[in-house]
Amino acid sequence: MSEAINIEGVVIKELKRYKDERGWLSELYREDEIGGEIMPAMSYVSETLPGVTRGPHEHKHQTDYFCFVGPSTFKVYLWDNRKGSKGFGKHVTVNAGMDEPKIVIVPPGVVHAYKNIGEVPGLVFNAPNKLFMGKDKKEEIDEIRYEDDENSGFIID
Numbered sequence: 001m002s003e004a005i006n007i008e009g010v011v012i013k014e015l016k017r018y019k020d021e022r023g024w025l026s027e028l029y030r031e032d033e034i035g036g037e038i039m040p041a042m043s044y045v046s047e048t049l050p051g052v053t054r055g056p057h058e059h060k061h062q063t064d065y066f067c068f069v070g071p072s073t074f075k076v077y078l079w080d081n082r083k084g085s086k087g088f089g090k091h092v093t094v095n096a097g098m099d100e101p102k103i104v105i106v107p108p109g110v111v112h113a114y115k116n117i118g119e120v121p122g123l124v125f126n127a128p129n130k131l132f133m134g135k136d137k138k139e140e141i142d143e144i145r146y147e148d149d150e151n152s153g154f155i156i157d
Helices: none
Strands: 002-004 010-015 018-022 023-025 044-048 053-057 064-070 075-080 091-097 103-106 108-118 120-124
Touching: 053 075, 053 120, 064 075, 064 091, 064 108, 075 103, 075 120, 091 103
Parallel strands: none
Antiparallel strands: 002 010, 010 103, 018 023, 044 120, 053 108, 064 103, 064 120, 075 091, 075 108
């Protein structure tokens, strides 16, 4: 099941877990389910400790394809920062992780952050549609960071 969350281009997709006596499996992305414009160019996994926030930041060109599967829970923050957008200034949050596994697709211009609100370290998989720093890591980093800007308006609670 996919749903728009009232910010154009942002998609939240519940991840189905296929469980058996060995554990579980979730399909993170399939070529036949995502459009070519967001087809991953790379992937990475990061660990975030309890109480730690990553972001807020936005990308000029990159679409992020986050997968929150656990073993912790995250609060995901999204702000529409695209001046020409109908939803400019809109802010939404969603919980995702172990109990609510989700994919969160974040297009360029949408400021995003996530905070581990659980009690154990959590893993986040991302499959963005652009290479970090471009081919052979020879380009500028495609992001605008707001972590240290107290006046940005992108507040994490």
